[in-house]
Amino acid sequence: MTARQAAISAIATHRVAKTQDYLKDAGAVIYGSYVFNEGAQQKYLAKPIYRKLRQTIDGLGPLDPEIVDAVAHGVKEWALAHGATHYTHWFVPMTGSTAEKHDSFLTPTGDGQTIAAFSGQNLLQGEPDASSFPSGGLRATFEARGYTGWDVTSPIFLQVEPNGVTMTIPTAYVSFTGEALDFKIPLLRSQEALGVQALRVLRWFDNTTAERVITNIGPEQEYFLIDRRLAEQRPDLLLTGRTLFGAPSPKGQELEDQYFGPIRERILAFMMDLDRELWRLGIPAKTRHNEVAPAQFEMAPVYEATSVGSDHNMIVMSHMRRLASQHGLMLLIHEKPFAGINGSGKHNNWSMATDGGENLLDPGNDPHANAQFLAFLVAVIRAVNVHADLLRAAIADAGNDHRLGANEAPPAIVSIFLGEQLEDVIAQLEQGPAAASKKGGELRLGATSLPVLAKDATDRNRTSPFAFTGNKFEFRAVGSSAPIYWPQTVLNTAVADSLKQLADELDKLDHGDFVSLTTILSTIIKANKQVLFEGNGYSEAWHAEAARRHLPNNRTTVDALPALTTTTAKALFSSFGVLSERELASRVEINWERYVKIQDIEASTAMDIASTMILPATARYLGQLAGASSSRGISAVSERVSGLADALVDRIAALERAQHAAHKARSVQAEAKAFATEVIPAQEALRAVVDELETLVADDLWPLPKYREMLFQY
Ligand code: ADP
Ligand code: MG
Numbered sequence: 059m060t061a062r063q064a065a066i067s068a069i070a071t072h073r074v075a076k077t078q079d080y081l082k083d084a085g086a087v088i089y090g091s092y093v094f095n096e097g098a099q100q101k102y103l104a105k106p107i108y109r110k111l112r113q114t115i116d117g118l119g120p121l122d123p124e125i126v127d128a129v130a131h132g133v134k135e136w137a138l139a140h141g142a143t144h145y146t147h148w149f150v151p152m153t154g155s156t157a158e159k160h161d162s163f164l165t166p167t168g169d170g171q172t173i174a175a176f177s178g179q180n181l182l183q184g185e186p187d188a189s190s191f192p193s194g195g196l197r198a199t200f201e202a203r204g205y206t207g208w209d210v211t212s213p214i215f216l217q218v219e220p221n222g223v224t225m226t227i228p229t230a231y232v233s234f235t236g237e238a239l240d241f242k243i244p245l246l247r248s249q250e251a252l253g254v255q256a257l258r259v260l261r262w263f264d265n266t267t268a269e270r271v272i273t274n275i276g277p278e279q280e281y282f283l284i285d286r287r288l289a290e291q292r293p294d295l296l297l298t299g300r301t302l303f304g305a306p307s308p309k310g311q312e313l314e315d316q317y318f319g320p321i322r323e324r325i326l327a328f329m330m331d332l333d334r335e336l337w338r339l340g341i342p343a344k345t346r347h348n349e350v351a352p353a354q355f356e357m358a359p360v361y362e363a364t365s366v367g368s369d370h371n372m373i374v375m376s377h378m379r380r381l382a383s384q385h386g387l388m389l390l391i392h393e394k395p396f397a398g399i400n401g402s403g404k405h406n407n408w409s410m411a412t413d414g415g416e417n418l419l420d421p422g423n424d425p426h427a428n429a430q431f432l433a434f435l436v437a438v439i440r441a442v443n444v445h446a447d448l449l450r451a452a453i454a455d456a457g458n459d460h461r462l463g464a465n466e467a468p469p470a471i472v473s474i475f476l477g478e479q480l481e482d483v484i485a486q487l488e489q490g491p492a493a494a495s496k497k498g499g500e501l502r503l504g505a506t507s508l509p510v511l512a513k514d515a516t517d518r519n520r521t522s523p524f525a526f527t528g529n530k531f532e533f534r535a536v537g538s539s540a541p542i543y544w545p546q547t548v549l550n551t552a553v554a555d556s557l558k559q560l561a562d563e564l565d566k567l568d569h570g571d572f573v574s575l576t577t578i579l580s581t582i583i584k585a586n587k588q589v590l591f592e593g594n595g596y597s598e599a600w601h602a603e604a605a606r607r608h609l610p611n612n613r614t615t616v617d618a619l620p621a622l623t624t625t626t627a628k629a630l631f632s633s634f635g636v637l638s639e640r641e642l643a644s645r646v647e648i649n650w651e652r653y654v655k656i657q658d659i660e661a662s663t664a665m666d667i668a669s670t671m672i673l674p675a676t677a678r679y680l681g682q683l684a685g686a687s688s689s690r691g692i693s694a695v696s697e698r699v700s701g702l703a704d705a706l707v708d709r710i711a712a713l714e715r716a717q718h719a720a721h722k723a724r725s726v727q728a729e730a731k732a733f734a735t736e737v738i739p740a741q742e743a744l745r746a747v748v749d750e751l752e753t754l755v756a757d758d759l760w761p762l763p764k765y766r767e768m769l770f771q772y
Pocket of ligand 1 (some may be wrong): 274359407529530
């Protein structure tokens with residue numbers, strides 16, 4: 059039996075293990091039990107300390123240095139009561155994953171004993187040796203110092219492992235010179251920038267009660283799960299997260315029988331474990347279902363404040379990975395693990411709200427008459443139009459390049475879908491005051507036993523990268539593996555820019571002068587309406603139409619990243635204090651480097667597999683064919699395989715040459731370009747030969763688990 063066959067027969071006898079006591083561990087009981095949440099804070103902190111801490115958490119003032127020691131003591135007692143032995147400052151450097159270094163609470167007392175100690179300073183500030191995190195040229199590698207600072211807004215939580223517990227403190231991460239080296243700092247800065255401008259607009263509308271405007275995020279997360287025993291036989295999956303080779307399965311997603319289909323026992327067991335684990339961590343996991351592609355799934359949480367929701371999405375991804383292993387599965391969170399079937403994205407549902415809970419993107423029943431809503435809506439439209447290229451750049455990376463623009467994901471052209479109702483209101487407003495709003499209605503199903511359904515005023519559009527969905531926008535083009543901080547940072551900053559422009563205009567008007575407001579909004583609509591598109595974003599016609607409208611269409615990362623280096627981009631990020639020019643430049647540099655590294659790893663992995671797995675299998679098969687009868691059919695196959703073997707060797711060599719040439723480029727941008735235009739096509743050409751061989755070489759000789767196995771056997 060080959061390793062592939064052994065894995066498949068093991069899958070057939072796989073039984074789901076019971077790991078949860080679901081009667082005891084009801085969601086309401088376990089929710090937040092691993093989090094230093096309000097309940098825990100009240101229990102472990104004296105009342106005045108608790109109150110002051112909440113003020114800071116709610117964004118109403120800086121942290122009072124006087125209370126830090128007391129908070130540290132309280133949170134330590136809480137953690138110890140839960141069995142914690144260590145604490146860590148947890149942060150999100152620009153590697154795309156999270157980072158943590160653990161310290162134990164243990165402190166020797168000099169008499170041969172120890173106590174558990176944790177000071178305010180331990181809570182506030184950490185200093186990881188940071189030399190190996192990407193800094194995009196902000197520092198030389200020998201300049202190692204970096205600091206982490208406690209992000210009070212994101213709750214402290216426990217990482218509970220079978221063998222111990224670590225108290226985990228979400229932090230922000232800066233260099234010795236004070237420059238942001240993480241995803242968190244610019245997000246928080248962009249949040250504040252947007253908040254300031256949004257409040258100015260609200261004040262014009264005589265809202266005097268709101269003290270803050272925040273943004274909310276609800277990221278829907280798509281992912282694949284496949285059996286680990288199969289995945290482990292694929293070096294490409296292990297090293298690059300996607301299959302670099304693989305002939306299409308005769309059955310893929312064409313029957314559409316996976317989408318929302320019944321969830322297999324083994325997957326549901328994973329999902330149930332995941333939900334409970336997330337609930338314990340105070341992450342409001344809400345929705346779970348099968349997605350379009352075979353072996354593809356989705357989870358969505360209830361929305362939260364953006365900084366918290368972004369941290370939570372990192373935790374979701376890492377828990378998915380860990381739990382998948384425990385279930386004998388492998389999580390594939392790459393944007394395109396399998397060619398020819400759908401890839402995975404993240405749909406970032408985004409809205410702005412006051413601290414009082416008013417959703418500024420809620421149109422209400424009569425959007426045409428809701429001037430405040432229209433002002434915010436128009437500001438978002440302008441932001442997305444003016445800064446479309448930046449939003450595109452914010453979601454650009456090697457993985458997402460496989461997805462954007464393909465017939466399954468939003469195109470690389472950034473446009474806005476408003477839906478019938480708002481499209482109509484905006485069209486009216488362009489001409490003058492809007493007079494009416496189209497209404498939803500009722501749906502009668504033709505059988506008296508069935509209920510009358512409420513019909514929304516607007517249908518959905520899943521081909522739009524930025525779609526209005528009722529009372530929020532859905533940024534649908536984000537990659538499944540991406541930390542969501544950066545796209546949200548760019549969006550917040552772009553919207554802050556629009557709100558500022560609007561507030562500057564409003565400052566010149568009397569409050570309540572809705573006639574002049576209408577004129578202002580109408581002018582903004584006229585200047586930005588080219589970004590509105592209600593049709594099919596997948597169609598060729600849209601590409602032509604978008605070109606006619608002069609909308610940017612940056613198809614790849616290499617095309618998209620330069621937008622971040624324009625004068626406009628620099629001025630935008632620095633004027634709102636989100637990123638200095640140096641910080642922005644370092645981020646762009648990291649993006650280029652990351653792109654090159656990913657393509658380089660993929661090319662090397664492809665050559666390795668082709669040379670050491672595919673070529674030997676092909677040679678063995680040719681040997682078998684040569685030893686078989688000299689029938690006409692066998693000779694014909696042999697000749698074909700032999701020709702492909704020649705092509706295989708040639709294309710491995712061609713890929714190696716292309717990779718070598720790319721390495722000689724003078725700048726990282728030139729290298730990235732060489733990878734995009736020379737190496738990727740060479741790798742694709744190699745893939746074509748390998749995939750054809752897969753359809754010819756004897757199944758028992760083929761070394762890689764096949765699509766039909768990975769996608770359907772789990
Ligand atoms: P829909 O089906 O309209 O996309 P769902 O209820 O499925 O809406 O929500 C999808 C995601 O959007 C969830 O994470 C949800 O919590 C989030 N969401 C809902 N309302 C808002 C809002 N006002 N702001 C941000 N996210 C929201
Ligand atoms: Mg949705």
